[in-house]
Amino acid sequence: MTHSFDDALALTVAEAAEGRVRYAGVTPQAYQNMIGPFGGVSAALLAQGMMRSARDGLKLVSITTDFMTGMKDGPYSLSTICHRAGRSTEFWAANIQQSDASSPALRATAVFGERRETVEWTEGEMPDAPPPEACEAFVPPRPWAEHIAIRPCLNADIFNATSTRNALWVRFTDARPLDDVALVCLADTPTPRVFFIVHGFTVLSTISMTVYLHASDADLAEAGSDWVMIEANAGRGGGGFYDQHARIWSRSGKLLATTQQMVWYKAEKA
Structure with a gap:
């Protein structure tokens, strides 16, 4: 049995070409918000589509999602396109379109890259707060x-x-x-x-x-x-x-x- 979150991100390849992939899906019901799915799930859905489209071995580095309108119940099309592919990075864009709409409901851009061993640092510290159990x-x-x-x-x-x-x-x-x-x-x-x-x-x-x-x-x-x-x-x-x-x-x-x-x-x- 799959997790409800993975069910919400389920996509089927509808069409594929070099640098472009179109997926088909159905609006997830389990994660509904006031209007359409919860924004975090909608952004994760776009991330999932671009992660599946990007070259194997690259990791998601950043994603920006614009919420232009809420998704309606029913089928949707998630399209991805690679705007640039380098040796260690790729730049992708994606959108979610529904058949009865004149414009996409959501759009996103993402950067993928190779993770490698480099110098590391973190500025600031985690806040001092009670543990979740308390x-x-x-x-x-x-x-x-x-x-x-x-x-x-x-x-x-x-x-x-x-x-x-x-x-x-x-x-x-x-x-x-x-x-x-x-x-x-x-x-x-x-x-x-x-x-x-x-x-x-x-x-x-x-x-x-x-x-x-x-x-x-x-x-x-x-x-x-x-x-x-x-x-x-x-x-x-x-x-x-x-x-x-x-x-x-x-x-x-x-x-x-x-x-x-x-x-x-x-x-x-x-």
Whole structure:
């Protein structure tokens, strides 16, 4: 029996040529959000398509996903194209199109590269926070939250927050080993930053998300299916948009990924 996340990323090759692949799929129901699938799953779906299209041996280094509209229930086409292939890097683009739409629902660009032995460093440290076992669960009232467990561990109360910086532990509810597509998905789990400002809920939508992947195969193997911590904050909000910056840490303190978002929101000035 396959994991629900892998079921959500299922793709069938419909057409293939050098530097181009078109896949067919069906909108995943298990990870539904307010409008269409949860953004993290949608980004992971585009990542999956480009990872399958890229040359063997290359690793996903970064992916930027633009959420132009929500996916509707039913079949879709995921098309990928390689814009440049070098000796150690490839640059891919992808989009998801549905037959009754005049434009793609989502689009993404990704960079793939060869990982090799080089000097390493990490700036900053994982926040000092209670372990996941000591934190209470938070379950958003959306179908996707049945499959991704969330336990806030720093600045968890949006109604009394003094800043947008907080942290939470996340993992798949049913154990699944961490990999690159899982990191892309989990990067979208932090509580929206504007909630910490208005001390409540408001209408919003992520319009673009970039994930930079740092984890080696050894880092991923060490993390396994354990909890990872995501710390997040906003730089500035105004004019209907705000940014979000986040870092994903393994329980042992390895920096696995960094991520940024731009979010549209509707909270009006008092």
